[in-house]
Amino acid sequence: MPIMCSVQLxxxxxxxQIEKALADVASVLMKDFCAEANQVRVMIDELPRNRYIAGGVMAYDMPDFNGKGE
Structure with missing residues (x-):
């Protein structure tokens, strides 16, 4: 049975960066669950900044998420 993981960012x-994250997550899942590579599925969903809110603030208004606070 496959192991599936979804990451939203x-x-x-x-x-x-995306390819490295996919490989890193897949590697951890294979190691921790003693799974073969063909048993692991990892997916990254990129969220547009006008589609989510945190703490009452739209993502496009968050300096840390827009690279302005780095």
Whole structure:
């Protein structure tokens, strides 16, 4: 039976960052659950900044999520 994992994050990450995160998460799942590579599915959903809110603030108004607070 496959092991499935979904990660949600703000849009705007580079392709390299996404690929590394996918590989890292898959590696941990394989190690921790003694699973083969073909048993693990990892998916990243990038969320547009106008589609979610945290603490009453839209994501596009959050400096830390827009790279302005880094």
């Amino acid at each position: 703000p849009e705007g990450k580079t392709q390299e």
